[in-house]
Amino acid sequence: METLKMRTAGTDGPAVLLLHGLGATGAVWDGLMAEPGYRWLAPDLPGHGGSARLPHYSFGGLAAAVADALPERGPLLVIGHSLGGVVGLALASGWFGVKVAGLFAIGVKVEWSESDLSRATAMAAKPPRVFPSREDAERGFLKIAGLVGIAEADPDGVAETEGGWRLALDPRAFGVGAPDMRGLLGAARCPVVLAAGEHDPMSRPEQLRALSPHSAVLRGLGHNAHVEDPSSLLPFPRQFVL
Secondary structure, three states, X not given: OOOOOEXXXXXXXXXXXXXXXXXOOHHHHHHHHOOOOOEEEEEOOOOOOXXXXXXXXXXXXXXXXXXXXXXXXXXXXXXXEOHHHHHHHHHHOOOOOOOEEEEEEEOOOOOOOHHHHHHHXXXXXXXXXXXXXXXXXXXXXXXXXXXXXXXXXXXXXXXXXOOEXXXXXXXXXXXHOOOOHHHHHHHOOOOEEEEEEOOOOOOOHHHHHHHOOOEEEEOOOOOOHHHHOHHHHOHHHHOOOO
């Protein structure tokens, strides 16, 4: 598989891997990557932005692709949002040859209903929508990534196609399914903190506390807390010394 598109920043300090959520790209971490004192690594996950697609999407497949694209095997810290948090948990198992020293997983959806899974399956089966203009496609990108009103569209989030523009996102990525959170947490070989924005409708603090005593609430923030207030995440890497 092609190497994933990888954004990097910083030359000194601990390495921190940043994993975005479903529908977004590594650009959501631009605010955090402006902070000094770390070596930031932010790939576009497979099937997103400037990265190649996978023939089939699974949490393990995504983790393997990220591991293969890393310029170093660790130790490193991982901050993952939503889908990226689950991919971070898979990496934290050590199964993919990466040494993770600590994981901060934000906004992971841990409770899935049959209706949730049915909707995701239906979205995975839909052909990519063709928009009449780039601007329309960019609005579609922001909507599906939950970034309307809090971020600009990443140019890599859309692509020109026959008859107009489409999202770069491979719709089949929606078919990744629900994570086995208890199994992944049990397999993790490093400290894991589950976090959610206080106003995140997809990942409620009480749901995270039921899974792990190591949870955190990001006050005043929503599902995309890392975009709304990047500095709210800085206490996590500062508590680890690599």
